[in-house]
Amino acid sequence: MIASGPQGMAAKALSPEIAELVSYGDDNLVLAQRLGEWISNAPELEIDIALGNIALDHLGVARALYTYAGEVEGEGRTEDDFAMRRTEREFRNVLLVEQPNGDFAHTIVRQFFFDVYSQILWSGLADGDDNTGAGIAGRAVKEAAYHFEFSSSWLIRLGDGTEESHRRAQAAVDALWRFTAEIASDEWLARVSSVFETAGLAIPDDPYQRVGGRDGYHTEHLGFLLAEMQWMDRAYPGLEW
Amino acid sequence: MTYDVPVAPGEKAELEERVEGSSEGWPMWEVFVRARRGISHVHIGSLHAPDARTALQNARDVYTRRGEGVSVWVVPSSEVSAFEPEAAAEYVDANEKVYRLATTYEIPEEVGQM
Amino acid sequence: MAPPARFQEIIDSESKIEPSDWMPEGYRKTLIRQIAQHAHSEVIGMQPEGNWITRAPSLHRKAILMAKVQDEAGHGLYLYSAAETLGVKRNDLQELLHQGKHKYSSIFNYPTLSWADMGTIGWLVDGAAITNQVMLTRCSYGPYSRAMVRICKEESFHQRQGYELLIRLCQGSEEQKAMAQDAIDRWWWPSLMMFGPNDSDSPHTEQSMAWKIKRVTNDDLRQQFVDMTVPQADYLGLRIPDPDLKWNEERGHYDFGPIDWEEFWRVVRGSGPMNRDRVEHKKRAWDEGTWVREAASAHAAKQQRRAA
Numbered sequence: 192m193i194a195s196g197p198q199g200m201a202a203k204a205l206s207p208e209i210a211e212l213v214s215y216g217d218d219n220l221v222l223a224q225r226l227g228e229w230i231s232n233a234p235e236l237e238i239d240i241a242l243g244n245i246a247l248d249h250l251g252v253a254r255a256l257y258t259y260a261g262e263v264e265g266e267g268r269t270e271d272d273f274a275m276r277r278t279e280r281e282f283r284n285v286l287l288v289e290q291p292n293g294d295f296a297h298t299i300v301r302q303f304f305f306d307v308y309s310q311i312l313w314s315g316l317a318d319g320d321d322n323t324g325a326g327i328a329g330r331a332v333k334e335a336a337y338h339f340e341f342s343s344s345w346l347i348r349l350g351d352g353t354e355e356s357h358r359r360a361q362a363a364v365d366a367l368w369r370f371t372a373e374i375a376s377d378e379w380l381a382r383v384s385s386v387f388e389t390a391g392l393a394i395p396d397d398p399y400q401r402v403g404g405r406d407g408y409h410t411e412h413l414g415f416l417l418a419e420m421q422w423m424d425r426a427y428p429g430l431e432w
Numbered sequence: 433m434t435y436d437v438p439v440a441p442g443e444k445a446e447l448e449e450r451v452e453g454s455s456e457g458w459p460m461w462e463v464f465v466r467a468r469r470g471i472s473h474v475h476i477g478s479l480h481a482p483d484a485r486t487a488l489q490n491a492r493d494v495y496t497r498r499g500e501g502v503s504v505w506v507v508p509s510s511e512v513s514a515f516e517p518e519a520a521a522e523y524v525d526a527n528e529k530v531y532r533l534a535t536t537y538e539i540p541e542e543v544g545q546m
Numbered sequence: 547m548a549p550p551a552r553f554q555e556i557i558d559s560e561s562k563i564e565p566s567d568w569m570p571e572g573y574r575k576t577l578i579r580q581i582a583q584h585a586h587s588e589v590i591g592m593q594p595e596g597n598w599i600t601r602a603p604s605l606h607r608k609a610i611l612m613a614k615v616q617d618e619a620g621h622g623l624y625l626y627s628a629a630e631t632l633g634v635k636r637n638d639l640q641e642l643l644h645q646g647k648h649k650y651s652s653i654f655n656y657p658t659l660s661w662a663d664m665g666t667i668g669w670l671v672d673g674a675a676i677t678n679q680v681m682l683t684r685c686s687y688g689p690y691s692r693a694m695v696r697i698c699k700e701e702s703f704h705q706r707q708g709y710e711l712l713i714r715l716c717q718g719s720e721e722q723k724a725m726a727q728d729a730i731d732r733w734w735w736p737s738l739m740m741f742g743p744n745d746s747d748s749p750h751t752e753q754s755m756a757w758k759i760k761r762v763t764n765d766d767l768r769q770q771f772v773d774m775t776v777p778q779a780d781y782l783g784l785r786i787p788d789p790d791l792k793w794n795e796e797r798g799h800y801d802f803g804p805i806d807w808e809e810f811w812r813v814v815r816g817s818g819p820m821n822r823d824r825v826e827h828k829k830r831a832w833d834e835g836t837w838v839r840e841a842a843s844a845h846a847a848k849q850q851r852r853a854a
Contacts, residue, residue: 220605224600227599227600227608228600230599230615230616230619231589231592231596231615231619231827233831234832234834234835234839235480235835236589236623237479237481237490237493237494237623238835239592239616239619240490240616240619240620240623241489241490241493243612243613243615243619244493244497244616247609247616250605250608250609250612251609254605254606254609270605270606271604275603275604294834295834295838341489344489347845348486348842348845349841351845351848352840352841352842352843352844352845352848353844355840355841356837356840359837420600420601423601423661424603424604427603427719427721430718430719430721431718432603432604432606432607432661432711432714432715434678434740434741434742434764434767435581435583435584435651435678436579436583436742436748436751436754436759436760437583437649438742438743438748438810439749439750451645454638454640455839456635457839458842458843460627460630477627477693477696478627479627480636482839482842482843482846483842483845483849483850486842494620494623497613497616497617497620498700517566517567517568520566
């Protein structure tokens with residue numbers, strides 16, 4: 192499939208290996224961008240700082256993956272070529288991460304679902320034969336462990352805390368569950384269920400699931416996220432910053 | 433730049449510090465960080481948190497952003513005991529027992545390092 | 547020794563006053579007011595820069611900006627902690643900010659209109675802040691002085707990244723240079739105003755100097771800042787928007803033009819371009835977070851009951 196890229200460059204099909212690196216990079220970048228929207232909006236200063244740390248970790252993983260993808264591809268593409276110069280249809284992130292922040296419960300549930308996925312994903316890749324890839328995975332799996340500590344403990348606080356927080360946490364689970372098929376596995380479900388039990392939250396019985404992010408079929412939210420993120424690069428093409 | 437609050441000509445400096453309608457908030461915790469293995473935890477600052485687990489998470493996020501430590505302790509500020517301020521200076525003052533200090537003793541140079 | 551004499555002795559000997567020491571009520575209140583204003587400035591200061599996090603032109607710049615704005619939350623937190631050692635509550639101070647009874651540095655009432663503003667704020671605004679904060683590391687109140695030491699270490703990253711960002715622009719395309727010049731044109735005078743009214747109009751300076759809360763006067767710090775900044779602007783090839791700016795051989799300092807104090811007081815009193823937005827933003831975030839803070843407290847209480 193040939194789609195015209197922002198710089199008039201034809202978007203070309205990626206090899207499966209590069210596509211995989213880029214899709215994980217997209218997950219991390221899009222989530223970092225969402226978390227970046229929280230800064231100065233968090234419920235407490237301490238939470239502002241925590242969300243900033245998590246955003247920076249995801250951004251760091253995205254940059255490492257894009258850079259590596261560019262090296263493997265061998266055509267001189269940089270991290271910013273991947274981040275700033277691809278269209279909505281070329282992004283390969285899972286649908287979950289592009290969902291808007293919503294209230295704090297939505298952000299925590301989104302983070303929690305993704306953290307469980309990341310832990311499983313990266314611990315599988317950290318022992319791989321590919322040294323650079325394993326290096327990135329090794330760092331990401333450590334970071335994901337702390338993100339999980341943060342998001343799972345907050346999910347428990349919200350699920351168990353007050354009537355209002357319980358209601359909001361369950362509403363967030365109900366709203367985001369339909370985006371979990373792209374990241375779920377048996378192990379994922381077991382870990383999620385165990386935290387849900389402590390938090391007093393229920394898995395929705397609605398079987399409806401949306402998929403397609405990995406093939407570039409997104410929800411409408413991604414376009415606006417990219418429009419904002421890529422605006423400078425598109426307004427001033429080819430400049431160094 | 434100055435952080436003293438500018439007082440416009442003809443206006444009076446307000447020194448208000450209490451306020452209606454604010455909530456109690458999360459309690460305060462003192463944070464101690466061990467910079468690296470082999471040295472003690474040192475008081476590095478404080479923060480607010482509802483419980484110990486959150487306080488640890490907050491301490492990690494607030495006080496170790498630049499690799500400042502390998503281990504973190506948190507203690508509720510209300511659990512820290514000290515002498516009464518008036519007594520403290522007298523109880524904990526540097527006293528006259530200079531004979532406790534190694535530098536008090538002169539060792540001949542030819543003996544070497546001791 | 548009587549407590550007031552002991553207090554004076556500590557001040558005179560350049561030692562530090564600690565929270566449990568006796569201190570004059572005026573000293574305590576002056577510190578609370580100043581540390582609170584300082585903390586509010588850090589926290590409100592997150593907004594004009596946070597405004598560009600989602601639009602940073604490269605991932606490298608995005609990471610730097612995110613880390614910097616996050617640092618400012620940390621600085622606010624350290625400062626509120628220092629104020630709390632004087633017997634006030636952080637929530638009370640924040641509430642006073644929300645109610646408009648407390649102020650923050652007026653510079654943050656100006657909008658950030660281009661990417662070059664991120665560099666200019668780092669260079670000029672953080673540069674001005676560092677000039678002041680380096681002085682405050684020698685402040686007589688221990689917790690404030692310690693907070694300043696920590697903050698100064700982190701601020702130097704802030705100023706340097708800002709200047710480096712501007713070097714990039716100034717060595718870049720015509721558009722980028724114009725963007726940088728426009729930013730300095732807008733931020734120069736507000737930056738000079740940040741040092742506060744002239745010494746002749748600062749009735750409290752004398753007392754603050756005697757207590758060693760403040761170590762250098764507003765005008766002296768402002769002069770120090772101008773002297774330091776002009777060569778840096780020259781290196782960038784940027785023009786400082788002041789026709790009266792010139793080196794005075796006799797004084798050994800730069801002379802500069804008159805500051806528009808009417809503009810300064812207008813913004814202090816609430817009529818700057820962004821005053822309302824800044825406070826409303828902060829208050830909205832706080833109000834929307836109430837249920838979260840309450841949930842965490844409720845969970846903590848339940849856990850304690852379960853353990854009992």
